[in-house]
Amino acid sequence: MKKVIVGNHAVSWGVSLARAEVIAAYPITPQTQIVEELAEMCDDGRLAAKFIKVESEHSAMAACIGASATGVRAFTATSSQGLLLMHELLHWAGLGRLPIVMADINRAVAPGWNIWTDQNDTLAQRDTGWVQLYCENNQEVLDTTIQAFALAEKLSLPVMIVLDAFFLSHTSEPVDIPSPAEVDAFLPRRDAALKLDTRDPHAFGALTTPAVYMEMRKRQQEAFDQVPETLRLIDADWDRRFGRSWGAVESYRTSDADTVLVTSGTITSTARYVINERRERGEKVGLVKIKMFRPFPTEPLRRALAGIPKVAVLDRNISPGHGGIFAEELRSALYDLPSARRPRVDGYVLGLGGRDVTPEVIGECLDATRGNDSSANAREDLWVGVKP
Amino acid sequence: MTQIPIKEIMPHEEFLESGHLACPGCGASLSMRMVLKALGEKTVVALPACCWSIIAGPYPQSSLKLPLYHSAFETGASVASGIKAALLARGDTETTVVAWAGDGGTFDIGLQALSGAAERNEDILYVCYDNEAYMNTGIQRSSATPLGAWTTTTPGAHPEARPKKDILAILAAHRIPYAASATVAYPEDLLAKVRKAKATRGTRFLHLLAPCPPGWKSGDDETIELARMAVRARVFPLMEVENGETWRITVDSPGDPIGPYLAKQGRFRHLKSEDVGAIQSQVDARWKALQRRVAGG
Numbered sequence: 001m002k003k004v005i006v007g008n009h010a011v012s013w014g015v016s017l018a019r020a021e022v023i024a025a026y027p028i029t030p031q032t033q034i035v036e037e038l039a040e041m042c043d044d045g046r047l048a049a050k051f052i053k054v055e056s057e058h059s060a061m062a063a064c065i066g067a068s069a070t071g072v073r074a075f076t077a078t079s080s081q082g083l084l085l086m087h088e089l090l091h092w093a094g095l096g097r098l099p100i101v102m103a104d105i106n107r108a109v110a111p112g113w114n115i116w117t118d119q120n121d122t123l124a125q126r127d128t129g130w131v132q133l134y135c136e137n138n139q140e141v142l143d144t145t146i147q148a149f150a151l152a153e154k155l156s157l158p159v160m161i162v163l164d165a166f167f168l169s170h171t172s173e174p175v176d177i178p179s180p181a182e183v184d185a186f187l188p189r190r191d192a193a194l195k196l197d198t199r200d201p202h203a204f205g206a207l208t209t210p211a212v213y214m215e216m217r218k219r220q221q222e223a224f225d226q227v228p229e230t231l232r233l234i235d236a237d238w239d240r241r242f243g244r245s246w247g248a249v250e251s252y253r254t255s256d257a258d259t260v261l262v263t264s265g266t267i268t269s270t271a272r273y274v275i276n277e278r279r280e281r282g283e284k285v286g287l288v289k290i291k292m293f294r295p296f297p298t299e300p301l302r303r304a305l306a307g308i309p310k311v312a313v314l315d316r317n318i319s320p321g322h323g324g325i326f327a328e329e330l331r332s333a334l335y336d337l338p339s340a341r342r343p344r345v346d347g348y349v350l351g352l353g354g355r356d357v358t359p360e361v362i363g364e365c366l367d368a369t370r371g372n373d374s375s376a377n378a379r380e381d382l383w384v385g386v387k388p
Numbered sequence: 389m390t391q392i393p394i395k396e397i398m399p400h401e402e403f404l405e406s407g408h409l410a411c412p413g414c415g416a417s418l419s420m421r422m423v424l425k426a427l428g429e430k431t432v433v434a435l436p437a438c439c440w441s442i443i444a445g446p447y448p449q450s451s452l453k454l455p456l457y458h459s460a461f462e463t464g465a466s467v468a469s470g471i472k473a474a475l476l477a478r479g480d481t482e483t484t485v486v487a488w489a490g491d492g493g494t495f496d497i498g499l500q501a502l503s504g505a506a507e508r509n510e511d512i513l514y515v516c517y518d519n520e521a522y523m524n525t526g527i528q529r530s531s532a533t534p535l536g537a538w539t540t541t542t543p544g545a546h547p548e549a550r551p552k553k554d555i556l557a558i559l560a561a562h563r564i565p566y567a568a569s570a571t572v573a574y575p576e577d578l579l580a581k582v583r584k585a586k587a588t589r590g591t592r593f594l595h596l597l598a599p600c601p602p603g604w605k606s607g608d609d610e611t612i613e614l615a616r617m618a619v620r621a622r623v624f625p626l627m628e629v630e631n632g633e634t635w636r637i638t639v640d641s642p643g644d645p646i647g648p649y650l651a652k653q654g655r656f657r658h659l660k661s662e663d664v665g666a667i668q669s670q671v672d673a674r675w676k677a678l679q680r681r682v683a684g685g
Contacts, residue, residue, distance in 0.1 A: 021477040022470060050473035055504030059466035062459065062501065066434060066470025069457050072477050074470070092460055196432050196455040196471060198483055203450035205458035212447060 001177045007168035010138040010175050011077065011103045011161065012037035014145025016047045017183040018101075021072035021190075024052040024063035029115050030165045031079040031105045038075075049075075057082035061089035061100075068098035069204060071195030073149060075100070079165070080107035080121045087125065090158075094129020095220060096205060099152030099159070099190075102130075103145070106265065106316075107165045108353040116354020117165035119265070119317035123293075123325050129220055131159040131227055132294040134264045138173040140246055140291075143238060146178075150187050150234045155223045164316075165354065167266040178242055186241055224295045231292065246291060249300040253279060254286030259370045260305065260343075262313040262330060264290045267357050271314070274362045285366060290326060298333040305334060309374035311343040312365050315381070316351040323381035324349045344374045347381030361385055397576055399425040408451035410443045413608025415598030415615065416517045417443055418572045420488065423515060423594075424454065426582035430483045432475075434468040436498060437461040438490030439524040439600075440517075462497040464489040465505035468512040476511075484513055484586055491518040491532035495553050506562035509590045516555065516593070519600035527603045534623070536667055538655045539603075547658060551670055556595050556627065563632035564591040570626060571597040573615035577626055577639050584628075597624045605654020617649040622675045635681040646671055 005013065011034045015023070023042070025035040041047035050067075054060045057078050064074040078086065083104050093100050104122050108114040122132060131151065135141045141163055148159040163169050194202065208216060228248055239245035253275055254260050263271045268289045278285045288304050288311075290297065305311055315324025322328060327347030334342055348365045351357040361384055368382070403424035410417035416439050424431065433456045435441060441458060445451045459467040464487035472485040489498055494516035502514060521539045522528040529539040531553040542548045559567045566588045570578040578596070585592040599615050601608040618624040619641055626639040646668045650656040659667075 022473045024466075024470060024473075048477075050477050052469055052473055052510075053508065054466060054469070055500060055507070058462065059469075059501045059504055062463035062466035063470035063473065065459065065463070066457065066467035066472075067474035067477075068470075070432075070471050070474030070478075072474040074474070088460055089463070196457055198430050198432065198455060201450075201453060201455040203444060203447075203452065203456040203458065206444060206448075206450065206456075207442060207446035209446055 001179070002174050003177055004172050004174050005138060006033065006170050006172050007138045007141050007163050008033035008105070008170065009037050010141040011145050011163070012041065013177055014142045015075050016041050017178065017180060018073065018146050018149045018187055019189070020047070020049050020075040022050050022052065022064065022067035022074045023076065024054050024060040024067070024074070025076050026054055026057045026060050026078070026082060028057070028079045028082040030107060030169045031077045031082070031103070033169070034077040034103055057085045058089060061086040061093065064100045065089060065093055065096065065098055068093070068100045069096070069196050071190065071192035071197070073190045075102065077103040079105040080109055083121045083125065084109060087128065090125050090128035090130060093158045095216070097156040097220070097223070099149070099156055101145070101148045101152055101159050101161065103161045103163065105163050105165050105169045114353045115165065117167060117316070118352045118354065122160065122162050123317050125160070126294060129158070130294065131157055132162060132292070133159065134162045134291055134293060135168065136266060136268045136289065138168065138175045139244065141168065142175050142177065143242070143244055143246065146183055146187060147234050147238055151227070151231055153190055154230050155226055157223050157227070162265070164266045182241060186237065227295050228297060228299070248292035248297045249304055250289040250291065251304045252287040252289065254288060254304065254308065256284055257286035257308055258284045259310045259312065259366060260286045260288055260308050261362065261366060262288045262290060262311055262326065264293065264326060265316065267314050267316060267351065270357060270359055271362050274359050274366065277359070278366065296329050296333060301330060301333050302337060305343055306337050306341045308343045310369050310372060311345045312369035313345060313347050314357070314362065314365060315347060315349050316357070318349050318352065323347050327381055344372060344377060346372060346378045348384050349381050350384040355385065392576070394575060397579065398422070401425060403429070403453045405451045405453065408443050409445060411602055411608070413601040413611045414443070415572060415600060415611050416440060416519060418611070419517045419596045419598050422572060422575055422578055423582050426579045427484055427486065427586055429454065432471055432483055432485050433457070434459055434464055434471060434485065434487045436464040436467070436487070436489050436493045438493050439519070440488060440490070442524060461493055462501055464493055464498050464501065465510070465512065465514055466501040468514070469505050469510045472511050487512055487514045489514070489516055490524070491516060491520060492522045492530045495531045495555055503562065506559060506564050506591045506593070509564060511589055511591070513585050513592045513594070515596060517596045517598040519598045519603055521603050523600050523603040535670060536656060536659055536663055538658060556629065559593040560629040560632040562591070564593060565589070565631055566628065567593040568628035569595040569597070569624065571615040571619065571624065573612045573619065574626060574639050581628060603655070605657070606652055610652060614649070614652060617644065617652070620644040621646045621649045622671050623649060625675070625678060627678070635678070637682055643675070
C-alpha cells in the first residue's frame with residue numbers, strides 16, 4: 001500500500017507494523033506527531049500496545065527500560081532537550097543491553113530556543129551504547145524503523161533512528177507500506193532469553209566490581225563489532241522481501257571521482273542533486289552517505305574513499321573546541337591508509353539550528369575542496385554561510 | 389491488647405537470603421523481609437539506588453529469591469510502570485510489581501517520577517523505606533531528615549533546620565487508592581497493610597520507618613525499640629489513607645514524650661532542652677493536624 005505521509009508518521013507506521021508492546025513517551029516538538037499517531041493507533045485498535053503517558057522523557061526511557069527488561073518490545077521517541085534529559089538512562093539501556101528502539105528527531109539544543117534541525121542532540125549521545133542510524137527519506141525511515149527492532153533484538157543493543165527536524169519529520173513523501181503479514185514474517189514476536197520472570201528469578205544490574213566490569217564492557221563492544229554484518233544480513237533479507245535495501249554507507253557516482261562529498265541525513269538528497277548537476281558539466285564528483293554513525297562504519301568508508309584525492313565532509317553539528325564530528329571521525333577512520341591512497345579531508349560546519357543548506361551552499365564547499373591541494377592536509381574545519 | 393506470638397502471624401516462607409550485605413540492626417532489611425513474606429513469590433522488584441542496591445548483593449549474587457531490576461536513582465516508579473505494562477502486554481495480570489526505594493529516591497530525586505506514576509494511577513506498589521537521610525553514601529541530609537538531626541551535611545552548630553516532608557499527605561493528594569505508613573516494630577499492622585495493598589489495584593504507597601543504627605547513632609539492638617518509640621511518641625503515626633480522603637490511625641500513639649526517643653540517638657546528642665521542646669511542639673502540632681484529617685476536617 002502506498003501512502004503519502006510525513007517522516008514522523010513513517011516512524012509511527014513502522015512501530016505499529018513492528019507490533020511494539022509498550023510505548024512510553026512525552027511530547028516535544030518536532031517529535032510529537034509520532035506519538036500522537038501511535039496514540040490514535042492504540043486507541044482505535046490498530047496497535048495492541050500499552051501506551052504510558054509519562055511525565056518526562058527521563059521517565060519515558062525508564063519505563064522502556066522496565067518494559068524491555070521484562071522481555072517485550074518497547075519504543076519511545078524524542079528530540080533535543082528530551083534526548084539530553086534521557087542521557088543517564090541511555091547509558092542504562094546501552095549497558096543493560098536492552099533492545100529498545102527510539103526515534104530522535106534531530107533538533108538543535110538551547111539556549112536560545114530553537115526547534116529546527118541539527119545533529120548535536122544525537123551526537124552528544126555517541127558514547128551511550130546505542131546504535132545510531134541517520135535517515136534520508138520517509139521510505140528509509142519506515143524500513144529502518146522495522147529493521148531496527150530486528151537488529152536490536154538480535155544483538156541485545158538499543159537502536160536510535162534519527163531524522164532531521166521538519167526537512168524529514170514534517171515533509172510528506174509517498175511511502176510503500178508493507179502488509180502486517182509480511183512484516184510479521186520478517187519480525188516475529190520478541191522472545192527474550194533473559195528477562196524479569198517470577199518463574200526464573202534473576203537480579204539485573206547489581207553492583208559490578210572492578211573484577212567483572214571490564215568484561216561486561218568488552219562484551220558490549222563485541223556486540224557492536226557484530227552490528228555491521230548483522231545489519232547487512234537484515235537489510236539483505238528486507239531487500240529479498242520488499243525490494244529495497246539501504247546499507248550502512250552508500251556510494252553515489254564515486255567510481256572515477258576526484259572529489260567526494262560526505263553527508264548524512266537530508267543534506268544527502270540536496271547533495272545528490274548537486275552531484276548530478278556537476279556531472280552533467282563533466283566534473284568528476286561523487287557522494288558518500290553515512291547512514292550508520294554508531295558503530296562507525298570504518299571499513300565501508302575506507303573501501304568507499306581509499307584512492308579518492310579529496311573529500312568534503314558536510315557537518316550539521318559542532319564539537320566546540322574541536323570541529324565537525326563526522327569529519328573528525330572520518331579522518332580517524334582513514335588515518336592508516338597508505339598516504340598515496342589517503343584522501344585530503346576538508347570539514348565544513350553548516351546548517352546549524354536549521355539554517356538552510358541549499359545547492360549553492362553545497363556547491364561552495366565542493367568548489368573550495370576541488371581548489372585545494374590534495375597533497376596537503378586541511379588545517380581546520382570551515383564554517384559556511386556565517387554572517388560576520 | 390492481646391499478644392499473639394509473631395511466628396503465628398508471620399508467613400514462614402523467606403524471600404530474603406541470609407548472607408545479604410545489610411549492617412547489623414538494619415531496619416531496611418527487616419522491612420524487605422517482612423514485606424516480601426506478605427507479597428509472596430509472584431512479585432517483581434524495581435530497585436532504584438539506595439542502601440538496598442548494596443544489600444541485594446554484588447553480581448552475580450542476589451540476596452532476594454525474586455526477579456530484581458536495579459535501576460537509576462530517580463526511576464523507581466517509572467521503571468516499575470514499564471515492568472507492569474510489559475507484564476500486562478503479555479497477559480500477566482497477577483504479578484505484583486514493587487518499586488522499593490529509600491527516602492532519597494522517594495522524597496527527593498524520585499519524587500517527580502513517583503508523582504507521575506501516582507497521578508496515572510499505575511498498578512504498582514511503591515514502598516519507601518525511610519531511614520531519614522542518604523545513609524548509603526554516608527549520612528547526608530534528605531528532605532526526610534527530621535528537624536534537629538545531625539548528618540554529615542548538617543554538621544556542628546547547624547543541624548537540620550527544616551521539618552520532615554509530609555510524604556504521605558503528598559501521595560494522598562494524588563487520590564491514589566491506598567497509602568499507608570507502617571514499621572517493623574508493629575509487624576501485624578505492617579503485614580495487614582501489605583496484604584491490603586497487594587489486594588488493591590492502582591497505585592499503592594507504603595511509607596516504612598526504618599531505623600538505621602550507623603546513621604542514627606543508635607545501638608544495633610535498638611532498631612525495633614526506636615521504631616516503637618517513634619510511633620508511641622507520635623513522631624511516626626501508623627496510618628492509612630484510602631482514595632486520598634479517608635484517613636485512619638491504625639495503631640494507637642499514646643503520646644509518650646519525645647525526649648527519650650531523641651536521647652537514644654547520637655544524631656540528636658547536641659540538642660538542648662529548648663530544642664527538644666521545639667521538636668515536641670512541632671510533633672504536637674502535626675498530631676493535631678492529623679486528628680483533623682482523621683475527623684475529615
